[in-house]
Amino acid sequence: MKAKISIITLGVKNLVKSKKFYAKLGFKANDKYKGIIFFKLQNLTLALFPQKELAEDATVSVKGSGFRSFTLAHNVSSKKKVDAVLAEAKKAGGRIVKFGQDVSWGGYSGYFKDPDGFLWEVAWNPFMDLV
Amino acid sequence: MKAKISIITLGVKNLVKSKKFYAKLGFKANDKYKGIIFFKLQNLTLALFPQKELAEDATVSVKGSGFRSFTLAHNVSSKKKVDAVLAEAKKAGGRIVKFGQDVSWGGYSGYFKDPDGFLWEVAWNPFMDLV
Numbered sequence: 001m002k003a004k005i006s007i008i009t010l011g012v013k014n015l016v017k018s019k020k021f022y023a024k025l026g027f028k029a030n031d032k033y034k035g036i037i038f039f040k041l042q043n044l045t046l047a048l049f050p051q052k053e054l055a056e057d058a059t060v061s062v063k064g065s066g067f068r069s070f071t072l073a074h075n076v077s078s079k080k081k082v083d084a085v086l087a088e089a090k091k092a093g094g095r096i097v098k099f100g101q102d103v104s105w106g107g108y109s110g111y112f113k114d115p116d117g118f119l120w121e122v123a124w125n126p127f128m129d130l131v
Numbered sequence: 132m133k134a135k136i137s138i139i140t141l142g143v144k145n146l147v148k149s150k151k152f153y154a155k156l157g158f159k160a161n162d163k164y165k166g167i168i169f170f171k172l173q174n175l176t177l178a179l180f181p182q183k184e185l186a187e188d189a190t191v192s193v194k195g196s197g198f199r200s201f202t203l204a205h206n207v208s209s210k211k212k213v214d215a216v217l218a219e220a221k222k223a224g225g226r227i228v229k230f231g232q233d234v235s236w237g238g239y240s241g242y243f244k245d246p247d248g249f250l251w252e253v254a255w256n257p258f259m260d261l262v
Contacts, residue, residue, distance in 0.1 A: 001156045001216050004173040006261040007204035008139065009252075025132045033236075038259075042135040043174040045261065051200050058202060058242045058250050059229045066195030069182050069247070073138035085132050098190045105164075111189045116200070119189050121140075128169075130137040130176065 005044055008072070011051035012116050018048050021115050024092035051116075071111070073121040075130035079108040085122045086110045094120075136175055139203070142182035142193075143247050149179050152246050155223035182247075202242070204252040206261035210239040216253045217241045225251075 012018040019029055019037045027039040027046065037048040055062035076082055082100040089112040090096050100110035100122070109123035123130075143149040150160055150168045158170040158177065168179040186193035207213055213231040220243040221227050231241035231253070240254035254261075 001205065001219055002173065002207075003158045003170065004205065005139065005175065005177065005203050006206035006254075007252075008136065009202045009204065011198075011200035011202075027134045039134065042133065044136065045259075046136065047204075051198075054200065054202060055198050057234075058252070060198060060250070062198055064195070064197030064200060067142075067182075067186055067191060067193055068199040068201065069142035069185065069195060070199065070201065070249070071140045071142075071185060071189060072136050073140065073178075074132065074135065075137035076133075088132055103188075118201070119191070121138075121189070123137075128176075 007038075007045040007047050009047040009049050009054060010114075010116065010118055011054035012048050013051060014115070015048055015050060017115050021093050022046070022048070025088065068118070071119045071121050073123055073130075075123050075125055075128075077124065077131045079124050082108055082110055082122045082124050086112055089120070089122070138169075138176045138178050140178040140180050140185060141245075141247065141249055142185035143179050144182060145246070146179055146181060148246050152224050153177070153179070156219065199249070202250045202252050204254055204261070206254050206256055206259075208255065208262045210255050213239055213241055213253045213255050217243055220251070220253070 030038040039046040052062050094112040096112050098111040103109050107125040109121055111119055111121050161169040170177040183193050225243040227243050229242040234240050238256040240252055242250055242252050
């Protein structure tokens with residue numbers, strides 16, 4: 001198996017609403033395909049698909065609640081940029097769950113939730129080149 | 132905001148067990164940092180972090196159950212390779228939840244679960260270059 005992830009698919013409640021949110025963040029939507037949205041990011045594809053259909057595709061129950069136990073991190077090159085991206089996410093309709101702050105591992109980070117509650121960390125990490 | 136995801140972090144129950152699983156799939160672990168595992172993939176970083184600590188870091192409740200409402204897709208260049216990767220995942224200790232099969236959108240795909248139940252789709256897609 002190659003060490004790569006081609007697509008991250010988020011199962012969403014409202015495709016139109018979620019698409020608008022990510023479009024406001026500057027992600028370019030490919031809506032050539034019906035019923036699914038693909039955002040071609042710099043390094044992989046982010047897909048939005050109705051939650052129910054995603055569960056059906058994986059042949060699992062759609063039932064679930066609470067913490068999804070994963071986060072997506074968006075790394076930037078300075079503390080200021082962490083705050084700027086969090087502000088941008090808020091303006092787009094996201095909810096700040098943790099304001100940018102110095103963290104125990106020596107970086108600076110905060111979190112926002114997208115319209116479905118998916119957690120994005122915005123981080124400045126002085127130890128790893130993730131920008 | 133740039134259109135990129137730097138890291139996907141999975142909140143896991145057992146760091147050692149999960150690390151072994153992904154190592155068996157051929158992902159190279161960087162365990163230079165204590166208490167967190169980073170796999171530098173071709174296009175982004177996959178991190179494993181204890182579930183409880185991940186929730187704490189995001190300042191959200193760790194409570195959650197059932198469908199996490201997201202999938203990670205690993206695309207390959209043929210139907211045969213879909214079956215081969217699924218077999219590899221099973222051998223590594225993953226659970227096949229959907230065997231490779233022709234799917235409605237014109238491709239061929241199957242799913243496996245990692246030790247924490249995270250869903251990976253293995254897919255051949257003749258319409259998009261995701262390999």
